[in-house]
Amino acid sequence: QSALTQPRSVSGSPGQSVTISCTGTSTDVGGHNFVSWYQQHPGKAPKLMIYDVSQRPSGVPDRFSGSKSGNTASLTISGLQAEDEADYYCCSYAGSVVFGGGTKLTVL
Amino acid sequence: EVQLVESGGGLVKPGGSLRLSCAASGLPFSGYSMNWVRQAPGKGLEWVSSISGSSSYIYYADSVKGRFTISRDNAKNSLYLQMNSLRAEDTAVYYCVKPLRGYGLLDVWGKGTTVTVSS
Numbered sequence: 001q002s003a004l005t006q007p008r009s010v011s012g013s014p015g016q017s018v019t020i021s022c023t024g025t026s027t028d029v030g031g032h033n034f035v036s037w038y039q040q041h042p043g044k045a046p047k048l049m050i051y052d053v054s055q056r057p058s059g060v061p062d063r064f065s066g067s068k069s070g071n072t073a074s075l076t077i078s079g080l081q082a083e084d085e086a087d088y089y090c091c092s093y094a095g096s097v098v099f100g101g102g103t104k105l106t107v108l
Numbered sequence: 109e110v111q112l113v114e115s116g117g118g119l120v121k122p123g124g125s126l127r128l129s130c131a132a133s134g135l136p137f138s139g140y141s142m143n144w145v146r147q148a149p150g151k152g153l154e155w156v157s158s159i160s161g162s163s164s165y166i167y168y169a170d171s172v173k174g175r176f177t178i179s180r181d182n183a184k185n186s187l188y189l190q191m192n193s194l195r196a197e198d199t200a201v202y203y204c205v206k207p208l209r210g211y212g213l214l215d216v217w218g219k220g221t222t223v224t225v226s227s
Contacts, residue, residue, distance in 0.1 A: 003152070036213060038153070045203060045217035046153065057208070057215070089153050093212025096167070097143070097155035 004029065004090055004100035011106040017078040020103045022090030023071060030071035034094040037066060037075045040087045040102075049088075050075060082107050110134040110216045112204045117221030124194050128221055130187040130204030138162070138182035141211045144189050146200035147220075156202070157189065158211045167211070172198075194225045 005023040012018040022029065022037075029035055033053045038046035048057055050066035053073060063079045077084055085107040090100040116128040130142070144156040157178040158167045166178055177190040187204055201220040208215035 034213070038214070045219055046214070047217070048208070048213075048215055051208065051213055091153075091212070091214070093210070093214075097145075097158070097212035097214075099153040099155065102152040 006100035006103045009104045011108055012080045013108045014080050016080050020075045020088050022073040022100045025071055028092040028098055029073050032094040035073045036091045038089045080107055112218035114204045114218045114221035117223045119224045120194055121227050122225055125192045128189040128202055132185045137185040140206055142187045143205040145203045145205050148200040196225050199225045
């Protein structure tokens with residue numbers, strides 16, 4: 001299965017909102033609601049931020065939100081903070097597990 | 109608190125073998141499927157393999173099928189990955205990952221163990 005498509009990089013200033021897209025096909029992102037998002041800081045293990053398209057695990061700030069339209073899922077981070085600077089990966093987990101290529105978020 | 113601790117990584121020559129281990133604590137280990145996910149240097153995440161709680165169901169990525177074998181010992185709360193016929197492209201950090209539910213909803217990650225395949 002092909003990797004999901006994410007922009008290589010996005011950026012925003014503190015306090016602003018940014019959205020990261022994740023495009024798949026009707027057999028993965030578009031075919032179900034099993035989409036998750038992971039945050040990874042350099043040298044650290046990934047952390048689950050969003051699951052089932054829009055659900056937040058306990059402890060994840062509500063500044064992080066997820067949505068989906070057709071074959072594209074999105075992660076929106078509002079009220080950007082310096083500590084949000086990291087790599088973000090989307091993932092489809094129905095049947096097989098497929099990741100996006102990752103997006104580097106820079107907080108200006 | 110759930111903890112996953114990987115071990116067994118190292119430097120191995122192409123064609124060689126290595127066995128990774130993951131020690132789990134803080135969870136009813138046999139009640140969860142488990143996963144291995146890897147990340148090559150400077151690259152993205154790649155799912156490698158999954159195993160059900162009872163070891164009845166096992167899945168592999170095409171890139172490792174026939175070369176890697178996942179297994180578990182529920183009595184020891186441990187997960188394993190036997191890696192044979194290693195290639196340079198297998199060089200990566202290998203993470204042991206517990207799902208929130210099912211297989212692929214990856215919830216708790218270990219810190220990872222580094223595998224380097226080089227002559």
